[in-house]
Amino acid sequence: MAFDTEFAAAVAIELALKRGLEEVGPDELLLGCLRAVSQFGIAQIGPWAIDLEALGVEWVEIPVRGGAKVAYSDAAVEVFDLAARIAKANGGGSMRVEHMLAAFAGRESGLMGELSLSYGITSAGWRAAVSKMLPTAPAVAEVPPAQDYLSPEEAAEALGIHVQTLRGYVRSGKLPARRLAGERAIRIRRADLEMLLEPLQE
Amino acid sequence: MAQYVVKRDLPGITPDALMSAGVRAKTCCSQMTSEGQPVRWIRSFFLPETGQTHCYFEAPSRESVEEANNRAKIPFAEIREVMEMTPESV
Numbered sequence: 661m662a663f664d665t666e667f668a669a670a671v672a673i674e675l676a677l678k679r680g681l682e683e684v685g686p687d688e689l690l691l692g693c694l695r696a697v698s699q700f701g702i703a704q705i706g707p708w709a710i711d712l713e714a715l716g717v718e719w720v721e722i723p724v725r726g727g728a729k730v731a732y733s734d735a736a737v738e739v740f741d742l743a744a745r746i747a748k749a750n751g752g753g754s755m756r757v758e759h760m761l762a763a764f765a766g767r768e769s770g771l772m773g774e775l776s777l778s779y780g781i782t783s784a785g786w787r788a789a790v791s792k793m794l795p796t797a798p799a800v801a802e803v804p805p806a807q808d809y810l811s812p813e814e815a816a817e818a819l820g821i822h823v824q825t826l827r828g829y830v831r832s833g834k835l836p837a838r839r840l841a842g843e844r845a846i847r848i849r850r851a852d853l854e855m856l857l858e859p860l861q862e
Numbered sequence: 863m864a865q866y867v868v869k870r871d872l873p874g875i876t877p878d879a880l881m882s883a884g885v886r887a888k889t890c891c892s893q894m895t896s897e898g899q900p901v902r903w904i905r906s907f908f909l910p911e912t913g914q915t916h917c918y919f920e921a922p923s924r925e926s927v928e929e930a931n932n933r934a935k936i937p938f939a940e941i942r943e944v945m946e947m948t949p950e951s952v
Contacts, residue, residue, distance in 0.1 A: 669889035731890075743885075
């Protein structure tokens, strides 16, 4: 489950509390999802710029939580179930707010029905627009592999000590080191450096 | 804080229905935590052969675990306090 789903749910619960409802219904969930994907109070779903202000959603404030207890309504559970089916059918992974928005496609009752009428939203158009909002596979950042063996200079710098002090540790046997085959240069294993650091005794 | 197991029988439940329940549990727990009742869903084990599910929660009381499950609309058979044991703890 992605962070935005949690945010959408928090907004939905907050809205239900503000409205004095006993349960969080699909309308609140839809508003929570729209709020989660909105910028400056506008949820841009494909060609449709849905104005949250017009729908009575505070878009400047981050939801303040607390208050009465609200549960999800049976209809809200159905929305979550459908969103989970959509998420699973589209490669599994976690449930995102786009999957929840997609679950509202073609819904004729409640707020989605009203939005469909006032914005001219079609089921297919909504699904197409929401699917375009899904992030494409993130590019894997190139992280240089951690260097396992360090020169005395690098090792000293990693520990924040003078290189002569480090060489002293190696001479006294406190820090294991290896010699490059047939050469004078020595190398220190990063793991050995870490073992040199002892926790402070109480 | 005490730990509790929530036992459920969910024969024939599908993976996506489990996911839906998980999302609901997680969001209800974070809502209750923000209200000052720190309920945390730790993990669940699902037994595909029997449809039984054991869900572990950390919470201040049995009642708060029950409330989280009611809010999330996830049915359960019983809730019991548990003691955790791990290879590291023995």
